[in-house]
Amino acid sequence: MTVSALTRPGERDRLTVKLTEIDWLFVLVLCLIAGAGSLMLFSIAGSSWTPWAAAHASRFGICIVILIALAMVDLRMWFTLAYPIYGLGVLLLIAVELVGDIRLGAQRWLSIGSFSFQPSEVIKIGIVLALARLYHGVSAERARLSWWLFIPALMIAVPVLLVAHQPDLGTALLIAMTGGAIVVLAGLSWKIIATAVAGVLAVIPPYVIFGMHDYQRQRVLTFLDPESDPSGSGYHILQSMIALGSGGLLGKGYGLGSQSQLNFLPEKQTDFIFAALAEEFGFVGCASLLILYGAAIFMALRTSYLSHSHFGRLAxxxxxxxxTLYVMINGLMVMGLAPVVGVPMPMLSYGGTVMLTVMIGFGLVQSVRVHRYSEVTSGKGSFV
Structure with a gap:
């Protein structure tokens, strides 16, 4: 079989052009962050590639291939699949309520044979796509102030309530804040934003008292006074702060972090890996990593700005x-400035599900960049 029988010359040329349109500097930044994650996982495992570092590196390699493949997908295809992906995510969350696996007191997983996953990760992409499509073609006046805002509010509330009931407060907050960010970026009136913020602040105290599970309420109380229970609920954050402070300016050195090496630091491979990094590389190491995160965020926002379609910009x-919320919430949590909610540091922490979600999202971002001149219409259209 000839090469032309497999791929037409024009298609090969177009694929090559698309590959050159990918922001490879952005991809390099992601590789540096994931590489730092692999090195830290190697260190905290006692200079061993198992059980975390090798798996982390191999998963990232697979995810890079997925990102590049998704970048080739026409933006109009993403537009068409937006509502189905959101609907699938909601149905999977309902399935979790009915037949989900219970682990560590939480019902968050679905199992298919030996394979298990968290449907809340699907809805993180689904809510972005669905809201971007909803606001595509909407007039500025309608996006700013209208009874029609009930529709996006309902679209956000349904998955948030389902995830919060699992219970998974950290992910529920992440979905709510992501949805709110898109609504604001779409042009929501500042009067409504101020009213919504005031309403949320008013609801927080009664929710903490009456709506939270006991362990969630304890996390909030521990955040306010971690030293009230230093060997119990306050242990995580106190050990994290010790690791952060002991690193100083330059850190203790690679593989020499006592808090992580001697297993004082809990969840050192996931939620508190940033604290382990701070102990070994100090302020300079933390600042360097945050610069990489900032560069990734800046380049992704620049891609949003360059898109010619409203759907692409919002997506x-x-x-x-x-x-950005992943990075902020984890950083604040590790520093004791936010309650411990189980949100990992993306691509630095060990965990394949979150990494896959982030990289699928960045595949969408690169698709927006590659197809930034595409005009997305509200109709079905055709795909080139």
Whole structure:
């Protein structure tokens, strides 16, 4: 069989052009962050590639291939699949309520044979796509102030309530804040934003008292006074702060972090890996990593700005908002400035599900970049 029988010359040329349109500097930044994650996982495992570092590196390699493949997908295809992906995500969350696996007191997983996953990861992409499509073609006046805002509010509330009921407060907050960011970026009136913020602040105290599970309420109380239970609920954050402070300016050195090496630091491979990094590389290491995160966020936002379609702009901005929230929430949590909610540091922490979600999102961002001149219409259209 000849090469032309497999791929037409014009298609090969177009694929090559698309590959050159990918922001390879952005991909390099992601590789540096994931590489730092592999090195830290190697260190905290006692200079061993198992059980975390090798798996982390191999998963990232697979995810890079997925990102490049998704970047080739026409933006109009993403537009067409937006509502189905959101609907699938909601149905999977309902399935979790009915037949989900219960682990560590939470019902968050679905199992298909030996394979298990968290449907909440699907809805993180689904909510971005669905809201971006909803606001595509909407007039500025309608996006700013209208009874029609009930529709996006309902679209956000349904998955948030389902995820919060699992319970998974951290992911529920992430979905709510991502959805809110897209609505704001679409042109929501500042009067409504101020009213919504005031309403949320008013609801927080009664929700903490009456709506939270006991362990969630304890996390909030521990955040306010971690030293009230130093060997119990306050242990995580106190050990994290010790690791952060002991690193100083330059850190203790690679593989020499006592808090992580001697297993004082809990969840050192996931939620608190940033604290382990701070202990070994100090302020300079943390600042360097945050610069990489900042560069990734800046380049993704620039892609959003370059898109000629409103759908592309909002989709890329929504994915960037989710990524930014991951970094902010984990960083604040590790520093004791936010309650411990189980949100990992993206691509630095060990965990294949979150990495896959982030990289699928960045595949969408690169699709927006590659197809930034595409005009997305509200109709079915055709795909080139």
């Amino acid at each position: 890329a901005a929504g994915v960037t908002a989710t990524f």
